[in-house]
Amino acid sequence: MSSVKEILNRKPTLRAASLLSLPLLWLGVIYIGSLFALFITSIWKIDTFTSKIIREFTLENFIDVFTDRAYFNVTIRTLFVAICVTIICAVIAIPMAFFIARIAREKSRAVLIALLITPLWASYLVKIYAWRTMFYPESGFINWLISPIGGSSPGFGIFAVIIGLTYLWLPYMILPIYAGMEKLPSSLLDASSDLGAKSGRTFFSVILPITWPAIIAGSIFTFSLSMGDYITVQILGGTFQMLGNVVYQNFSLNLPFAAAVALIPVIIMMIYLSSIRKSGALDNL
Amino acid sequence: MKISLTARILLWGVMGFGFTFIYLPLVLVVINSFNKNTSFAWPPTGFTTSWWGKAAVNEGVRDAITRSAVVALSATFIALILGSLAAAAIARYKFFGREVISLLFVLPIALPGIVTGIALNNVFTNFLGQLTIFTIIVGHATFCIVVVFNNVAARYRRLGASLEEASMDLGANRFTTYRLITFPLLRSALLAGGLLAFALSFDEIIVTTFTAGAGQNTLPIWIFQNLFRPNQAPIVNVVAAALIIVSIVPIYLSQRLTQEKVN
Secondary structure (H helix, E strand, O other): OOHHHHHHHHOOHHHHHHHHHHHHHHHHHHHHHHHHHHHHHHEEEEEEOOOOEEEOOOOOHHHHHHOOHHHHHHHHHHHHHHHHHHHHHHHHHHHHHHHHHHHHHHHHHHHHHHHHHHHOOOOOOHHHHHHHHHHHEEEEEEEHHHHHHHOOOOOHHHHHHHHHHHHHHHHHHHHHHHHHHOOOOOOHHHHHHHHHOOHHHHHHHHHHHHHHHHHHHHHHHHHHHHHHHHHHHHOOOOOOOOHHHHHHHOOOOOOOOHHHHHHHHHHHHHHHHOOOHHHHHHHHH | OOHHHHHHHHHHHHHHHHHHHHHHHHHHHHHHHOOOOOOOOOOOOOOOOHHHHHHHHOOHHHHHHHHHHHHHHHHHHHHHHHHHHHHHHHOOOOOOOOOHHHHHHOOOHHHHHHHHHHHHHHHHHHHHHOOHHHHHHHHHHHHHHHHHHHHHHHHHHOOHHHHHHHHOOOOHHHHHHHHHHHHHHHHHHHHHHHHHHHHHHHHHOOOHHHHHHOOOHHHHHHHHHOOOOOOOOOHHHHHHHHHHHHHOOOOOOHHHHHHHOOO
């Protein structure tokens, strides 16, 4: 027993390895293993009559995904929605986070943070369901609100999906930015205004560059969560569809094809993650 | 720091808009749970508490809540152990491949849930033959680990290693140091991570759709199945309203925790 202890004491790498063994076994084997198996499936095909998988190498699925204009359009639509949601979230979240971190008094800060976290606990479906009742054409709240000024509810579609997803992921954007703003040294802000910078200049030249990693960290959530969503799209999208819906529809009948489509958001996310790795955003999650 | 009047007005405006945007839909759900009209046309036409009574005795709801609680507790338990082990290794040691491994610990939340869902479904149905409550727990634990890991790793970074080093210099071994120094310092981070993991699991629907066996309804799955059934819609609305009200409890708890830390 004591010899094991001695070895562990002398070799930090061994200590790290023993700490990591269980978590790595879980994530490495169950999670990465499953992802890997899924992508092996994407180079197989199915018997079109029985929907059984035939384990023969084929690039058919990828050729279908990458040559069919329809899937290209779905990918572009999905990216568009994810980017819109991320930008709207950032535009609302940055001033709110700044207000809470730097302007609100110590006492009201705790309350404001609690108010922000509360909707995080309310169920995903409840929130989307709430928006569904609001967006209902003719009888919904939005219609009731804007019909006196001559408007009518836009109904279900891409607009409702963008609003719904923005609503869902907004707190995921505010919280990392708030954490980033809190760390911002006030001496820098004072220095900026002492040197004559107006509020706008201070914001763009001091606050934004320093909190950038936190904003990027928030964008990982808003972007990824929007890109993979299919339930909000089902509830609020009407006939509008995104990549997640295509994967979901093909999943039970043609898993190899669904796997090939699922690879698109994975590739996009990997590109995104590797391009921001240097910004230090991953430490701000 | 000086802030111009325009900037101040702008910031107040965004705060007002932001909080209205966040709370209006939730308030409407609670109001609608007392709405007499079953299609929830706005404005409400009458007041009734009968939906609440019907929801309280609904078997499907009770069954789903119990299952969701079991799944969330188990997944959180697994996540607390694995997540804190991983955070200790990543935060306190330098080794080859550390960067890649810390990226690996972000993947389950960085990749879309539907990908995780169909990947796990494919493996579970092929190797285990069927989906059970355990496959839901395994699926949930996978992304819960990330939440605990992030919280604990951030705490380790903030703490620095000096207290632990002092303890070991004074003769405590690694285990005693962890028990008397590290763990008490990590406790609130573990609790925050655990609460968030529980909430995420309790609310998860996408991964659950693909890892739950037939009849293994969690609460979100039950809600989704009944959302489009006209005669069940009022009950769904009550469950939704109840979830909003109940969610105040963990918030209150975590607030109390941070207050204690300050004092």
